[in-house]
Structure formats: structure tokens, C-alpha cells
Amino acid sequence: MDNHIVGLGDRHYRLAVCIGNRPPMPEYQGLHTLKPLQSGDITHIVESTGNHWRKIFNIYAKLMFLIAQRGQPTWQAYRDHVLLQQGCGHTLIFSPLNTLPAASDTILIVSGKSYAQTLGVLDTSVDVGDGFYLNTAKKIIIAPYFDYRQLSNRKLDMLISIINSEL
Numbered sequence: 686m687d688n689h690i691v692g693l694g695d696r697h698y699r700l701a702v703c704i705g706n707r708p709p710m711p712e713y714q715g716l717h718t719l720k721p722l723q724s725g726d727i728t729h730i731v732e733s734t735g736n737h738w739r740k741i742f743n744i745y746a747k748l749m750f751l752i753a754q755r756g757q758p759t760w761q762a763y764r765d766h767v768l769l770q771q772g773c774g775h776t777l778i779f780s781p782l783n784t785l786p787a788a789s790d791t792i793l794i795v796s797g798k799s800y801a802q803t804l805g806v807l808d809t810s811v812d813v814g815d816g817f818y819l820n821t822a823k824k825i826i827i828a829p830y831f832d833y834r835q836l837s838n839r840k841l842d843m844l845i846s847i848i849n850s851e852l
Contacts, residue, residue, distance in 0.1 A: 691719065691778070691779045692720075692778035693776065693777045694721060694777055694778075695773045695776055696721070698775050698791065699775070699791055700776075700791070700793075701777075702778065705796070705799075705800035710733055710734065713730075721769065724766065727765065727769070741796075745831060746761070749767070749768060749773075752848065755773070781804060782795075791824065792848060794828050794844070795827045795828065796830050797827075797828075800830075806825055809823075816828070816835070817844070817847060
């Protein structure tokens with residue numbers, strides 16, 4: 686993958702969540718590369734930043750656990766031992782989409798309709814209901830923001846269904 690990607694996770698990702706903010710910590714605000722997390726990093730981020738990032742990581746962990754458990758017994762274990770670490774196959778991207786390499790086997794999820802508008806991808810996407818939009822040509826899914834109120838368990842199931850369908 687491209688060295689201009691800024692975010693957290695595996696360099697060899699097949700699924701990426703693009704988000705419009707970063708953890709408000711100096712080491713992440715100044716990040717200029719794609720960095721895999723280590724065991725304990727998510728706990729440290731949550732303890733340092735609070736509930737907002739806990740929700741984002743929890744929703745991402747639930748999503749990935751339901752798609753591919755990777756030998757973990759619960760989504761919490763997945764979050765603590767697999768999420769955004771080397772070899773996990775996914776990433777959380779802070780870069781604009783135009784910096785990402787075009788890869789036909791990669792699914793991109795944009796977290797939030799407002800961020801999708803900012804990126805300019807909402808206008809080329811089709812509304813499929815419940816806050817989801819698809820751009821099948823670019824394999825982009827616009828999903829509700831990764832927050833329990835916006836991306837409920839029911840909507841998380843819908844997102845998994847969209848991912849598992851032929852984009």
C-alpha cells in the first residue's frame with residue numbers, strides 16, 4: 686500500500702474505515718504514516734481521550750469480529766488483541782480518499798454522511814436506506830458515524846450484509 690496513507694492498522698488491509706478525526710493525542714495528531722497498533726494502545730487511547738474513541742473502537746471491533754473472529758471468543762477480546770494491529774487486514778484511515786491507492790479488492794467505509802460530503806463521495810453514491818450510501822464502482826460504503834446512537838446493532842448488521850454482498 687501507499688506510504689502517503691495516514692492512519693492506524695495493517696498496511697496490507699482489505700477493509701478500511703475512513704474517519705474525519707484522530708485521537709486528540711500528540712502522537713496521533715502528528716502521525717504521517719500508517720501505524721499498526723500494539724496490544725494496550727486502544728486502552729491507552731480510550732483512557733486518555735474518553736468515551737468518543739471508546740465507541741469508535743468498540744463499533745469497529747464488533748464489525749470485524751462479526752466478519753472474521755480471528756480466533757477470539759468475544760468482540761472485546763478482538764478489540765484488545767487484534768483490532769488495528771499488524772496482520773489484522775483492516776485499518777482506520779485519517780487521510781483523504783484521493784491519497785489512497787485504487788485497489789479492486791479493498792472495501793472502503795466512510796464513517797458518517799457529513800464526512801462523505803466533505804470528501805466529495807456522497808454525490809456519486811446511491812442512497813440504499815437507513816443512512817447507508819453505496820458507490821459500487823469504487824467499492825465505497827458510506828455508513829452512519831461509528832457511534833452507538835447512529836450505528837446501532839441493527840444498522841451494524843445491515844453494514845455487514847452490505848459488505849458481504851457483491852458491491
